[in-house]
Structure formats: structure tokens, C-alpha cells
Amino acid sequence: MPKYNVDPASIHTTVLLHEVVEWLRPKPGGRYMDGTLGMGGHSQAIMQAAEGQAELLGLDRDTTALGHARRRLEEFAERVNLFHLPFSRFEEALDELGWDEIDGAVLDLGVSSMQLDEADRGFSFIHDGPLDMRMNPDSGDPSAADLVRTLKHGDLARIIRVYGEDPLAGKIASAILKARDKGAITRTLQLAEIVRLAYPPKMRHTARNHPATRTFQGLRIAVNRETEELEYYLKTIVGRLKPGGRVAIISFHSLEDRAVKHSFRDAAKGCKCPPHQIHCTCGGVPELKVLTKKPQLPTEEELKVNSRSRSAKLRVAERLTADGEEV
Incomplete structure (x- = not known):
């Protein structure tokens, strides 16, 4: 080769x-x-x-x-x-x-x-940063934080279920809505911890990947309209x-x-x-x-x-x- x-x-x-x-x-x-x-x-x-x-x-x-x-x-x-x-x-x-x-x-x-490792881009659930996820941060389009703040339970669950392919989408969406009632969700590690705790303890400990992997994937796809693209x-x-x-x-x-x-x-x-x-x-x-x-x-x-x-x-x-x- x-x-x-x-x-x-x-x-x-x-x-x-x-x-x-x-x-x-x-x-x-x-x-x-x-x-x-x-x-x-x-x-x-x-x-x-x-x-x-x-x-x-x-x-x-x-x-x-x-x-x-x-x-x-x-x-x-x-x-x-x-x-x-x-x-x-x-x-x-x-x-x-x-x-x-x-x-x-x-x-x-x-x-x-580069995007994953640069905390300020908001793609990573490993490094703390603003919950952004926009491929073009200057686009003026809604960020991941905007979606998490404004979407109804059904819409948020659909994004996590369809784009993130997470079977616990409904449970995760409920946890996000409960958390945002107490204060704005604006940081990546903040969201990652909410999703992690939404997983049952046994699944949390046996999961191959971080519990937030699919939720972050779903939000990224929705923010950047990747499916439509x-x-x-x-x-x-x-x-x-x-x-x-x-x-x-x-x-x-x-x-x-x-x-x-x-x-x-x-x-x-x-x-x-x-x-x-x-x-x-x-x-x-x-x-x-x-x-x-x-x-x-x-x-x-x-x-x-x-x-x-x-x-x-x-x-x-x-x-x-x-x-x-x-x-």
C-alpha cells in the first residue's frame, strides 16, 4: 500500500x-x-x-x-x-x-x-467547556446550551433517541428538565454529570463508553443539522x-x-x-x-x-x- x-x-x-x-x-x-x-x-x-x-x-x-x-x-x-x-x-x-x-x-x-480536544468548542464530555457544539461558532445558530434550555421533553428525548440512539432517551430528557429547573445548564461537564446520573448504577458501571456519549452525539447532530446536510x-x-x-x-x-x-x-x-x-x-x-x-x-x-x-x-x-x- x-x-x-x-x-x-x-x-x-x-x-x-x-x-x-x-x-x-x-x-x-x-x-x-x-x-x-x-x-x-x-x-x-x-x-x-x-x-x-x-x-x-x-x-x-x-x-x-x-x-x-x-x-x-x-x-x-x-x-x-x-x-x-x-x-x-x-x-x-x-x-x-x-x-x-x-x-x-x-x-x-x-x-x-481538534474539535473534541479543544474544551471551548463544547464537544467533549471529558474536558469542561461552554456547552456549544457548533461547527461554526460564528453562525448565529442555536448552541447545544440553547437546545437544552428551550426544548420540550418530547423534542429533547427524540434528539437523544434518534440521533444519539440511546434507549434511555426519555429518562435522560427527564433528568435534564429536572436539572434545568434548578439552574441553567451551560457547561459540558455539568450536562455529562446529569446524563451519567440518569443511568441506573449497574449500567453506569458496566457501560463500554461514557454514559453521556450518545447524548452529546445527538445534540451535536441536531445543533449542526448534520442529518439534513x-x-x-x-x-x-x-x-x-x-x-x-x-x-x-x-x-x-x-x-x-x-x-x-x-x-x-x-x-x-x-x-x-x-x-x-x-x-x-x-x-x-x-x-x-x-x-x-x-x-x-x-x-x-x-x-x-x-x-x-x-x-x-x-x-x-x-x-x-x-x-x-x-x-
């Missing part, structure tokens, strides 16, 4: 780096998009694999991450275009650059180590891929992975007729070929180096021609 010149001392260890590059097959003259630029690890490897002769579009709504990525990609500056945008708005950037189609796209839906991206990315172009998406929990799996499957099927209909009348043709029948997982070697990659799942699909044929 080829190695890429990625600084091991980087703030963030890029997940499934070599696998993404091998699937995308970057080439000189190609155009590639990294919709979740982060620290620029995938983008740097893509440019190196293309001998520095590709063009790259990178998007991120975190200005701090954009700054790190810009420095990391400095050697390719003339061929790299960075935008302060969420990945769902990638078409705005493509149109501004005059790019009708691209040869490859990657999304890494995980939260970066992904759904819109999946609906639009296919139409901006060249025939033969590939899209690679790394997800970190089952909700995201199911959305990617079903979207790829439906685009590969082509026909949009109801399942009970015997003969196709819609005339639909397949748009994608799914290249990963099962998600690709990190290797044991990667897990030893980066334990945070353990939940990562990579799915890849290739754009077909207008006739539904492979290039």
Missing part, C-alpha cells in the same frame, strides 16, 4: 486515508472535492497521489480548520480552492469556480480530534460527478451509514416504481455502481495508531453514464 507524506505530528489523524485515495484514484488534471476539509489530510493525500497536478475544492464551516488546512496544503496553493461553507452547499462553490463536474468527492463525517448532499452529488467519477463517504454511526447505504442503493437501482409494481414504467436507469458491497473498516494497524477510527465505515460508489453503463 502506498504511503503519503502526511505529518504524523498533525493535530488530527486522518481516518481511512489510504483507502480513500485508492478508491478515488486521483490523477493529474482531475478535479476533486473534499466536502469536510478538516485538517486537510485527505486533500493533501489526494494532491500528492495526483503528483500535485490535480485541482482541489475544499469546504469546511470551521474557520479554525480552514486555517490549518490552508497551511498544510500550501505547496499546492495555486491548485487548491478553499471555501468557508458546509458541504451541503458545495454546488455554490462549484458554480463559482465554473466546474460543471468533478472526478471525485470525499466526505469524512466525523468530528475532528447529508440528505441534501446525497441527493445532489451524483449529478455533479463525471461518468466514472467516484464519491467516498466515511460515517461514524449507524444513522449516517444507513443514509449513505440506502442512497447509493437507490441510485444504483435506477427504477423508481413502487416495489409492488411488476413491470417498470418510469424508465429510470442506474446512476451509480456501488463499489463497496459492505462498508470498508479501519485495519487493525490503523486502530492501533488511532483508536478514534474504530467506528468509521467507508462506502464508495461510481457514477455511470447517462445510459446506465460503466465507463
Whole structure:
């Protein structure tokens, strides 16, 4: 497997780096998009694999991450275009650059180590900080503290149950409402302790992860509208891929992975007729070929180096021609 010149001392260890590059097959003259630029690890490897002769579009709504990525990609500056945008708005950037189609796209839906480890960002239940969780703190959108302060029990429980996939969502929501009656919940460790105590003692002691893990995940997804972002991206990315172009998406929990799996499957099927209909009348043709029948997982070697990659799942699909044929 080829190695890429990625600084091991980087703030963030890029997940499934070599696998993404091998699937995308970057080439000189190609155009590639990294919709979740982060620290620029995938983008740097893509440019190196293309001998520095590709063009790259990178998007991120975190200005701090954009700054790190810009420095990391400095050697390719003339061929790299960075935008302060969420990945769902990638078409705005493509149109501004005059790019009708691209040869490859990657999304890494995980939260970066920088965001997790920086207490002031409010993503961590290990380090105390303001309960924020916004990928773009300057957006003016509601923070996690705002949601915890204003949502009704049912809405809060739904976020924790659906996005956090925690079976104790109702109990946790009740504990949050009871605690906020006594005072504002504004700190990460404050919320983490409320959630921890909502767990029965036996579950608390036997839990594989911190009891607050899923609640924080659910709130983060809700704050940043991550589900809506992904759904819109999946609906639009296919139409901006060249025939033969590939899209690679790394997800970190089952909700995201199911959305990617079903979207790829439906685009590969082509026909949009109801399942009970015997003969196709819609005339639909397949748009994608799914290249990963099962998600690709990190290797044991990667897990030893980066334990945070353990939940990562990579799915890849290739754009077909207008006739539904492979290039």
C-alpha cells in the first residue's frame, strides 16, 4: 500500500486515508472535492497521489480548520480552492469556480480530534467547556446550551433517541428538565454529570463508553443539522460527478451509514416504481455502481495508531453514464 507524506505530528489523524485515495484514484488534471476539509489530510493525500497536478475544492464551516488546512496544503496553493461553507452547499462553490463536474468527492463525517480536544468548542464530555457544539461558532445558530434550555421533553428525548440512539432517551430528557429547573445548564461537564446520573448504577458501571456519549452525539447532530446536510448532499452529488467519477463517504454511526447505504442503493437501482409494481414504467436507469458491497473498516494497524477510527465505515460508489453503463 502506498504511503503519503502526511505529518504524523498533525493535530488530527486522518481516518481511512489510504483507502480513500485508492478508491478515488486521483490523477493529474482531475478535479476533486473534499466536502469536510478538516485538517486537510485527505486533500493533501489526494494532491500528492495526483503528483500535485490535480485541482482541489475544499469546504469546511470551521474557520479554525480552514486555517490549518490552508497551511498544510500550501505547496499546492495555486491548485487548491478553499471555501468557508458546509458541504451541503458545495454546488455554490462549484458554480463559482465554473466546474460543471468533478472526478471525485470525499466526505469524512466525523468530528475532528481538534474539535473534541479543544474544551471551548463544547464537544467533549471529558474536558469542561461552554456547552456549544457548533461547527461554526460564528453562525448565529442555536448552541447545544440553547437546545437544552428551550426544548420540550418530547423534542429533547427524540434528539437523544434518534440521533444519539440511546434507549434511555426519555429518562435522560427527564433528568435534564429536572436539572434545568434548578439552574441553567451551560457547561459540558455539568450536562455529562446529569446524563451519567440518569443511568441506573449497574449500567453506569458496566457501560463500554461514557454514559453521556450518545447524548452529546445527538445534540451535536441536531445543533449542526448534520442529518439534513447529508440528505441534501446525497441527493445532489451524483449529478455533479463525471461518468466514472467516484464519491467516498466515511460515517461514524449507524444513522449516517444507513443514509449513505440506502442512497447509493437507490441510485444504483435506477427504477423508481413502487416495489409492488411488476413491470417498470418510469424508465429510470442506474446512476451509480456501488463499489463497496459492505462498508470498508479501519485495519487493525490503523486502530492501533488511532483508536478514534474504530467506528468509521467507508462506502464508495461510481457514477455511470447517462445510459446506465460503466465507463
